[in-house]
Amino acid sequence: MKLNLIFLLPALLLASSAMLAQTAYTDTIRVGKGAAMEAEELYNEGVALFHEEEYSEAMQKFNESISIRDDFDLAFYNRGLVKYKMEDYDGATEDFDKALEINPKNANAYYSRGRALQKAGDPEKAMTDYSLAIQNDDKLYLAYYYRGKVNFLLEEYQKAIDDFTNVVNIRADYAYGYHDRGSAKAMTGDVSGALADYQQAALLDPTMYFTYNAIGNLYKQQEKYEDALEYYTTAVRINDTKHYLYSNRGMVLLRLGKYDKALKDFDKAIELNPEYSAAYNGRGNVKYRLNDFEGAVADYNKAIELNPGFGEAYFNRGTSKEMLRDPDGALKDWKKAAELGVEDALEYIE
Amino acid sequence: MYHITRFFIIGFFFFITFQAVAQNVEFTRSNFPNDRSGLREASRNLRRGDRLFEQGGGKYDLALEYYLKAHNFNPKNAWLNYKIGVCYLNSIHHEKAIDFFEEAVRLNVPTLDVYFDLGHAFQLNYRFDEAIDQYRFYRQSLTPQELIQQRDKVDKRIAECNYAKKLVEKPVRVFIDNLGNRINSEYDDYSPVINADGTKMLFTTRRPLRRRPRADRNDHKYFENILETRLIRDRWQTPKEPGRRINTRSHDASAGLSHDGNTLLIYRGKRGGDIHESHWDGEQWSRPKRLHRRINSDYWVSSATLSPDGRTLYFVSDRPGGYGGKDIWQSRRDDRGDWSAPVNLGTTVNTEYDEASVFMHPDGKTLYFSSQGHNSMGGFDIFKTQYIGGRWTEPENLGHPINTPGDDLFFSMTKDGETGFYSTYREDGYGGSDIYMITFLGPEKPLINTPEQQLIASLARPADDIITAEEIEVTPMTLLRGTITDQETEEPLFATIELYDNEEELLLAEFTSNERTGDYAISLPGGKNYGIAVQAEDYLFHSENIDITESMVHREIINDIQLKRIEVGKAIVLENIFFDLGQATLRPESYAELGILYQLMEDNPDLRVKISGHTCTVGGWELNKRLSEDRARAVVEFLIDRGIDRNRLEHAGHAYSQPIASNETEEGREKNRRTEFEIIE
Incomplete structure (x- = not known):
C-alpha cells in the first residue's frame, strides 16, 4: 500500500527545507533523518570533494542532492562548476540556468555561466552574463576582469581599460588586472601607462613571466633592444619551459647582432615546442644573417608548413631566395606575403 | 753582435x-x-x-x-x-x-x-x-x-x-661573380672599362698574346695588352684584340672608356707612362694619339676617365704638387680642344698614400677611385666621392665584400647603378688578379620577426576563475513521530495530519498516518512554531503545538496521539489557541486551530459544544476566574462571528479549579493554562 505523505502547497517557501515525497512508509529511517538535511549533507560532501578535485565523485554527490531536492539552487550551481571543470561547458550552462531559475539574484551563477559561455565560444552572451553578475554584485571583480577580457578581444580597448580599472579598484592586489590593463593601454598607444601597469603587475606577482615578456615586447617595439633583452632574460629565469620566451629573446639577440646566442634561443624554443612556427622563422633569420641562405630557406619552409598563413615567413624566404640567385622564387614569395598582409612586401614586388 | x-x-x-x-x-x-x-x-x-x-x-x-x-x-x-x-x-x-x-x-x-x-x-x-x-x-x-x-x-x-x-x-649587399674563364686567365686580368649600358668592355691582360711574348723585367710578367669583348645575350663573348693599332710590344693598358664607348683611353708604358686616346669610328679603333703634354708631362700617368660631356678628364699621376704618392688630378678641355693645367682634386680625395684607377660615373658627379689611404681595409680599396656644391664629399669605402684586405682596383659601373666591374684577388679566381662583376642588391631588406604577445594574463597562464558555493549549515531538523490510536480501543487510526505554520497562518502540509499501524512521522525544519491538527472521521480533532523556534539541533520527538470518538462528554485540549499575556485577546497564531474547530462545527451540524477556560494558580482566583471566562467567551464569539449558531455553543471559566497538572512547576502551570473543548450534545 502506498501512502502519500506529503502534499506541498505552492506557496510553501521554506528556503532550505522541504518535505520528502515518500512513497513507502517502511523506509522510516530515511524519513526520520529529514530530507532537507540529507540533501544538504550530500551537498556539503560534494563541495569537499570538489575542493579535493575529485570531480566525478563530487558530481555524484550533487546528483544525489538534487534528486532529493530539485529546488536546491546551490547544488545545481556547484554541479555546474564540476561540469565546467570537466570542460562540459554546455552541461555547466544548463546547471547555471537552473540555479538562476531558482534564484535569479545569484551573481556568482551569472558570472560562472558567463565563463562557461565564453569557453564554449560565445563571448557576446558571456559579456551579457558578466554584466548581469555585476548588476547583482558590483564587487564581483572577476566578472569585471572577464568582461574586460572580452572587451579587449573585441578590440574595445577603452571599455576594457574601464573594466580592468574596476578590477584593481576592488582588488588592488590582483596582478592580472594590472597586467591586462597594461596590455589594453599598450593597444591604445599609451606606452608609459602600459609600462607602469606591467611593472605594478610584476611587483604584485613576481612569478608572472609573461608580464616580463610583455615589457620586453614593449621595449622591442621601441627599439630598446638591450632593455628588451633584460626583461626577456628575467622571464626565462622565472619560467624556463616557455618556448615563446626563448623565441622572443632570440629576436632581440638577432637585432643586437648576437647571432650565436640568438641561434641557441631559437633552438631551445624549437626543442620545447617543435610545432612553433615563429621559432623556425626566427632561426631562419639568424641563418640569413650568417649567410646560410639555404639553411634559412629550410627553416622558413618548416615555418610555412606548420603555419600556411605565415606571411612573414614567406616574406623572409623571398629575401633569402634573392640571395640564392632565385629572383623568380623570391618574387613569388613576396607576392604571397603581400597577399597575406605583409605590407613591406609590396615595394619589392615592383 | x-x-x-x-x-x-x-x-x-x-x-x-x-x-x-x-x-x-x-x-x-x-x-x-x-x-x-x-x-x-x-x-x-x-x-x-x-x-x-x-x-x-x-x-x-x-x-x-x-x-x-x-x-x-x-x-x-x-x-x-x-x-x-x-x-x-x-x-x-x-x-x-x-x-x-x-x-x-x-x-x-x-x-x-x-x-x-x-x-x-x-x-x-x-x-x-x-x-x-x-x-x-x-x-x-x-x-x-x-x-x-x-x-x-x-x-x-x-x-x-x-x-x-x-x-x-656590416657587409654591403652585393653578389660578386667571377666573369669566368672566357674573360679571366691564369695571368693577371684587370682594369675593365665599360660603356654606360655595360655592353662593351675592354680590359687589360698579362696573358701571352704573341708567339714570343716579352716579359717586363720589373715584375717578370708579360707586357700588358688590351682585349675587347661584348655582352651578347647576357654572355661576354670571347675577347679579342681591339684591332692592330692598339696593342704594342710594350705596355698597353685600358685606362678609361667614354660612356658612349667610342673613346678609349690607353695607358702606354713608354716615356714613363702616358695616356693615349683612340676613337671608334664604327668599324675600328683609330691609331692611339698621345694626350697633350699638359696631361702627360714627364711624369707617370695611368688611369683616366672622362666626364659625360667629354670635357673633363680625371686621371691618376705622380706629378709634383700632390699630397703624396699618386694622386687624382683633373683637367678641362676648352672649345679648341686644349687641356687646361691639371688641378689636384685636393685632400678630401687624395691622401699621403697612393690613389689609383679613377672612374667617373655617367651621372657626371660620382667619382669612384681606389686608394690605399682613407679607411682602406688593406691594400687598395674602392671609394666613392661626389661633387656636390662645389666640393668633393668625404670618400666612402664601398665596403666589404667588394673591398678586401688585398688590392681592389679598377672599378666601373653601368649607368643604372645596378652592375659594377672591378679587379681583385679572390679564392675562386683563375690566377693572378681577375675581373669580377658586382651586382648591387640595394638597401638591406628587413627580416620580419614578430614577437609573441601574451597580452591577456589569463590566456598566458589560466587563472583560477571558479567561485564555489561553499558548504552550508545543515538545517536542524526535528522529527516528530508516533502512533495515532483510538483512545479507548487503542486501535490504530487512519488520520489526517495538517501541519501549520502558526505565525504565518499557513497550512504547510497535509499528510496521513499509516492505515494499518497508525504510525506517522513528520520532519520539521527548526526555527518555527508549528501547529498540528490531527483528524479522523467520527473522532474529535486533536491539536499539538510544537514550538521549535529556538531549536538548532537535531532531535526526535515521539508523540503518540489518542483520538476521542465524537461522543457527548468527550473533551479535548485546544493546544493551538493563544492569548496575549493576562488578556482575553486571541493571538493570530490561534486562527489556524480555530479554523479547524469551525470546520468541525460545520461538518457536524448537530453538535453542541462547550468551551472552557482554565488557568494556573498565579494571580489569584478572582482575576483567573474572569480571565478564564473571558477567554472561553472569546473563542465562542470567534465561532459565532464565523456563522455558528449561538445556541450550539456554551462557555465557562473554571480558573484553576480543574488542574490537569501540578501548579508547583512552570511546566505544570503551562499545561494548566488551556482552552478545552467538550461535546455536550
Whole structure:
C-alpha cells in the first residue's frame, strides 16, 4: 500500500527545507533523518570533494542532492562548476540556468555561466552574463576582469581599460588586472601607462613571466633592444619551459647582432615546442644573417608548413631566395606575403 | 753582435709565450748523413727556388714549386718555411702562408719581417685581431732607428685591421661573380672599362698574346695588352684584340672608356707612362694619339676617365704638387680642344698614400677611385666621392665584400647603378688578379620577426576563475513521530495530519498516518512554531503545538496521539489557541486551530459544544476566574462571528479549579493554562 505523505502547497517557501515525497512508509529511517538535511549533507560532501578535485565523485554527490531536492539552487550551481571543470561547458550552462531559475539574484551563477559561455565560444552572451553578475554584485571583480577580457578581444580597448580599472579598484592586489590593463593601454598607444601597469603587475606577482615578456615586447617595439633583452632574460629565469620566451629573446639577440646566442634561443624554443612556427622563422633569420641562405630557406619552409598563413615567413624566404640567385622564387614569395598582409612586401614586388 | 742578442731575446720571449721553439735544420750533410742524393736534390731545388724568389713578382709561383719539393725533404728549415710563406702571401692562396710563417717563427727564423708578414697573412685572411697582435709585436721589437722608419707603415696596417673589422661587421649587399674563364686567365686580368649600358668592355691582360711574348723585367710578367669583348645575350663573348693599332710590344693598358664607348683611353708604358686616346669610328679603333703634354708631362700617368660631356678628364699621376704618392688630378678641355693645367682634386680625395684607377660615373658627379689611404681595409680599396656644391664629399669605402684586405682596383659601373666591374684577388679566381662583376642588391631588406604577445594574463597562464558555493549549515531538523490510536480501543487510526505554520497562518502540509499501524512521522525544519491538527472521521480533532523556534539541533520527538470518538462528554485540549499575556485577546497564531474547530462545527451540524477556560494558580482566583471566562467567551464569539449558531455553543471559566497538572512547576502551570473543548450534545 502506498501512502502519500506529503502534499506541498505552492506557496510553501521554506528556503532550505522541504518535505520528502515518500512513497513507502517502511523506509522510516530515511524519513526520520529529514530530507532537507540529507540533501544538504550530500551537498556539503560534494563541495569537499570538489575542493579535493575529485570531480566525478563530487558530481555524484550533487546528483544525489538534487534528486532529493530539485529546488536546491546551490547544488545545481556547484554541479555546474564540476561540469565546467570537466570542460562540459554546455552541461555547466544548463546547471547555471537552473540555479538562476531558482534564484535569479545569484551573481556568482551569472558570472560562472558567463565563463562557461565564453569557453564554449560565445563571448557576446558571456559579456551579457558578466554584466548581469555585476548588476547583482558590483564587487564581483572577476566578472569585471572577464568582461574586460572580452572587451579587449573585441578590440574595445577603452571599455576594457574601464573594466580592468574596476578590477584593481576592488582588488588592488590582483596582478592580472594590472597586467591586462597594461596590455589594453599598450593597444591604445599609451606606452608609459602600459609600462607602469606591467611593472605594478610584476611587483604584485613576481612569478608572472609573461608580464616580463610583455615589457620586453614593449621595449622591442621601441627599439630598446638591450632593455628588451633584460626583461626577456628575467622571464626565462622565472619560467624556463616557455618556448615563446626563448623565441622572443632570440629576436632581440638577432637585432643586437648576437647571432650565436640568438641561434641557441631559437633552438631551445624549437626543442620545447617543435610545432612553433615563429621559432623556425626566427632561426631562419639568424641563418640569413650568417649567410646560410639555404639553411634559412629550410627553416622558413618548416615555418610555412606548420603555419600556411605565415606571411612573414614567406616574406623572409623571398629575401633569402634573392640571395640564392632565385629572383623568380623570391618574387613569388613576396607576392604571397603581400597577399597575406605583409605590407613591406609590396615595394619589392615592383 | 747587437742583432744576435736581440734575436736571442725575441727567441726567449717566444719560448715563454709558445713554449715551443723548435730546432732549425739546415740542409747539411751532417743533418742528413744517410741520404746524400736526397740532400743533393733538395739543395738544388732550394737554389733554383732562391733564384726565382729573388726576382719576386710573377716568379713567386715558380719559386714555390721548387721550395715545396725542398720542404718535402726537410720541413724544419726556418728560412725555407719563411720563404714559402712569402710565396704564398703573394699568391691568391695567402691563407696557406700562415702555417709556414708560424713554423718559421717556431724555428726561430732570424728576421723580424716574419712577424710583419705573418700579420699581413692574418690580415688577408680576415684574422684581424691576430694580425694586430703580430703587427704590435713587430713594432715593439724594432730598434729605435727602425721604429722611426717603420712606425707609419705598421700603424697604417693596424689601422687597416681596425677599419676592416668595422666593414666586415656590416657587409654591403652585393653578389660578386667571377666573369669566368672566357674573360679571366691564369695571368693577371684587370682594369675593365665599360660603356654606360655595360655592353662593351675592354680590359687589360698579362696573358701571352704573341708567339714570343716579352716579359717586363720589373715584375717578370708579360707586357700588358688590351682585349675587347661584348655582352651578347647576357654572355661576354670571347675577347679579342681591339684591332692592330692598339696593342704594342710594350705596355698597353685600358685606362678609361667614354660612356658612349667610342673613346678609349690607353695607358702606354713608354716615356714613363702616358695616356693615349683612340676613337671608334664604327668599324675600328683609330691609331692611339698621345694626350697633350699638359696631361702627360714627364711624369707617370695611368688611369683616366672622362666626364659625360667629354670635357673633363680625371686621371691618376705622380706629378709634383700632390699630397703624396699618386694622386687624382683633373683637367678641362676648352672649345679648341686644349687641356687646361691639371688641378689636384685636393685632400678630401687624395691622401699621403697612393690613389689609383679613377672612374667617373655617367651621372657626371660620382667619382669612384681606389686608394690605399682613407679607411682602406688593406691594400687598395674602392671609394666613392661626389661633387656636390662645389666640393668633393668625404670618400666612402664601398665596403666589404667588394673591398678586401688585398688590392681592389679598377672599378666601373653601368649607368643604372645596378652592375659594377672591378679587379681583385679572390679564392675562386683563375690566377693572378681577375675581373669580377658586382651586382648591387640595394638597401638591406628587413627580416620580419614578430614577437609573441601574451597580452591577456589569463590566456598566458589560466587563472583560477571558479567561485564555489561553499558548504552550508545543515538545517536542524526535528522529527516528530508516533502512533495515532483510538483512545479507548487503542486501535490504530487512519488520520489526517495538517501541519501549520502558526505565525504565518499557513497550512504547510497535509499528510496521513499509516492505515494499518497508525504510525506517522513528520520532519520539521527548526526555527518555527508549528501547529498540528490531527483528524479522523467520527473522532474529535486533536491539536499539538510544537514550538521549535529556538531549536538548532537535531532531535526526535515521539508523540503518540489518542483520538476521542465524537461522543457527548468527550473533551479535548485546544493546544493551538493563544492569548496575549493576562488578556482575553486571541493571538493570530490561534486562527489556524480555530479554523479547524469551525470546520468541525460545520461538518457536524448537530453538535453542541462547550468551551472552557482554565488557568494556573498565579494571580489569584478572582482575576483567573474572569480571565478564564473571558477567554472561553472569546473563542465562542470567534465561532459565532464565523456563522455558528449561538445556541450550539456554551462557555465557562473554571480558573484553576480543574488542574490537569501540578501548579508547583512552570511546566505544570503551562499545561494548566488551556482552552478545552467538550461535546455536550
